[in-house]
Amino acid sequence: MQKQQLRLAQPEPKPAEASPPKSRFANHIAALQTQPSQAASRWQPSSKRRNIWLFGLLIVLSMVGVVLSLTWSSVDIPLSSVADILLGRPTAQPAWRTIIVDIRLPRIITAILVGMALGLAGLQLQTIFRNPLAEPFTLGVSSGASLGVALVILLAPSSGISFAALGSNVFGNLGTVGSAIVGGLSVLGIMMVVASRVRDMTIILLLGVILSAMTYALVTVLIFFANESQTRAFVEWQLGSFTRVRWGELRYFVPVTVIGALIACLTTKHLNALLLGEHYAQSSGINVQRARWIIMGSASIMAGTVVAYAGPIGFVGIAIPHLARGLFKTSDHRVLVPATILTGIPFALACGILAEVPSSSLQLPIDAATSLFGAPVAAWVLLRMKRGAWM
Structure with missing residues (x-):
């Protein structure tokens, strides 16, 4: 009798409330958090073989x-002649050696560095902001770096330094690169503070637009007070080009960019943890604030260096990480970091070829070529965001 009364006294279980539908990205994050073993088992030998093929x-x-x-540009050079030049053999046209060694090889190395650096910077920013449209250009990092370069280029005459000397000595190179990195990191720091208080992706992107407008206004003021030759040089730099970089600049461009890329390669564990959320990262024993600043420093180093030497270039940071995710079907940064590097290189080389307008003396700004390739990818990401999925 007492058992029956106890059973009657027990409250009836409440019906489970219907949970709101989750996006595919939210479901993916929840699965990784609750069932890490199953998530890890997704990448079995078949997936590894597919990744190796890719x-x-x-x-x-x-x-x-x-x-x-090497062969296709304003002057078409046969592949056999290119091979002779690279191997140090004599060629029928001595001028071709100058074209290959002094112009096209530095341009190719610059394109490789740009594709790698902007792709990795975009991947890092998309992860720490958890925003699919985050990249140096949309967040105002490139604009901040441009302001740093403008301070060096446009104020150089007042310190007795000519613009031509900026790229030909250690002070000019390190001063330009350092100013670009500091400018980009300053904007990124402001964005990070706002992102810690505001979770709305639209507000964060709008703030990036506002900061870009503010830095552009400051650059306009500097241009107004600069002399004509410095203004012309700055405008030419702002158009963006792979051709402007020579071997002297590459002595600084290569090591600084490689340092930023190495930091990205060494922080894949932190990127994976931050993708799953701040609480998950803390429970994994990661110092979230320090990890974010290290990752932001890496992104600023790469984006700032690219801006300093190749000019402000848009859409690469959006397009490359999403193309890598689409090809490799993963959010694991241990795969995505090398995938982003290898996706960015042919992308940037293709943009460089398009900008050179083969068999023509015309040359387009590199930003025009990257926008033609990258803007459709950005539109595709927006459509996926509308459906609640972007990873």
Whole structure:
């Protein structure tokens, strides 16, 4: 009798409330948090074999891009002559040696560095902001770096330094690169503070637009007080180009960019944890604030260096990470970081070939070529966001 009364006294279980539908990205994050073993088991030998094939394909595409960049431009040079020049053999046209060694090889190395650096910077920013449209250009990092470069270029005459000397000595190179990195990191720091208080992706992107407008206004003021030759030089730099970089600049461009890329490669564990949320990262023993600043420093180093030497370039940071995710079907940064590097290289080489307008003396700004390729990818990301999925 007492047992029956106890059973009657027990409250009836409440019906489970219907949970709101989750996006595919939210479901993916929840699955990784609650069932990490199942998430890890997704990448079995079949997926690894597929990844190896994809890496091989991207390497082949990069090699094809290098060959086309060497042979196909305003002056078409036969592949056999290119091989003779690279191997130190005599050629029928001595001028071709100058074109290959002094112009096209530095341009190819610049394109490789730009594709790698902006792709990795975009991947890092999309992860720490958890925003699919985050990249140096949309967040105002490139604008901040441009302001830093403008301070060096446009104020150089007042310190007795000519613009031509900026790229030909250690002070000019390190001063320009350092100013670009500091400018980009300053804007990124402001964005990070706002993002810690505001979770709305639209507000964060609008703030990036506002900061870009503010830095552009400051650059306009500097241009107004600069002399004509410095203004012309700054405008030419602002158009963006791979051709402007020579071997002297590459002595600084290569090591600084590689340092930023190495930091990205060494922080894949932190990027994976931050993708799952701040609480998950803290429970994994990661110092979230320090990890964010290290990652932001890496992104600023790469984006700032690219801006300093190649000019402000848009859409690469959006397009490359999403193309890598789409090809490799993963959000694991241990795969995405090398995938982003190998996806960015042929992308940038293709943009460089398009900007050179083969068999013509015309040359387009590199930003025009990257926008033609990258803008459709950004539109595709927006459509996926509308459906609640972007990873």
